Amino acid sequence: MYGKPTPNPTNPTGSRVVLRWSPDPRCVAFARQELRKALADWGLSVLEDSAVLILSELLSNAGLHAKVTPEQVIETRYFRSSGALRIEVHDGSPDRPRPRSAGPEAPDGRGLLLVEALADEWGVADRGGPGKVVWASLSVPLVRPVERDCS
Numbered sequence: 001m002y003g004k005p006t007p008n009p010t011n012p013t014g015s016r017v018v019l020r021w022s023p024d025p026r027c028v029a030f031a032r033q034e035l036r037k038a039l040a041d042w043g044l045s046v047l048e049d050s051a052v053l054i055l056s057e058l059l060s061n062a063g064l065h066a067k068v069t070p071e072q073v074i075e076t077r078y079f080r081s082s083g084a085l086r087i088e089v090h091d092g093s094p095d096r097p098r099p100r101s102a103g104p105e106a107p108d109g110r111g112l113l114l115v116e117a118l119a120d121e122w123g124v125a126d127r128g129g130p131g132k133v134v135w136a137s138l139s140v141p142l143v144r145p146v147e148r149d150c151s
Helices: 027-041 045-065 111-118
Strands: 016-021 074-080 084-091 121-126 132-139
Touching: 016 027, 027 045, 027 074, 045 074, 045 084, 045 111, 045 132, 111 121, 111 132
Parallel strands: none
Antiparallel strands: 016 074, 074 084, 084 132, 121 132
């Protein structure tokens, strides 16, 4: 569907969200909204700023550079585990993104540098079928119990 997610409810436990998007730039805002919902449901809102920016960069790159046909879609996957959040963007292009240096006046070219700075890890991998998956992971902060003074 153009400009809206196509849900793929593959995980009934709720620790994974899979959505499909057209390459239209307007989809990035919808994808951010869906990630925010998932983070809130998982109690991971503390990761929202970094996670949403990472997703925006990866999904925007896929929409701009993946050269998908109208029949192809871009897929986002958000995974929650006990220690990490993983964000994946799948597309049908074999072209792998690479960070590049951008001059101070360049209007673009900094997205993967932002992803690299914000994520604990990121990378590119092959996937089943044509194309690739670009992924990034963020560590879930350890929450320590609050000590109370009982005096």
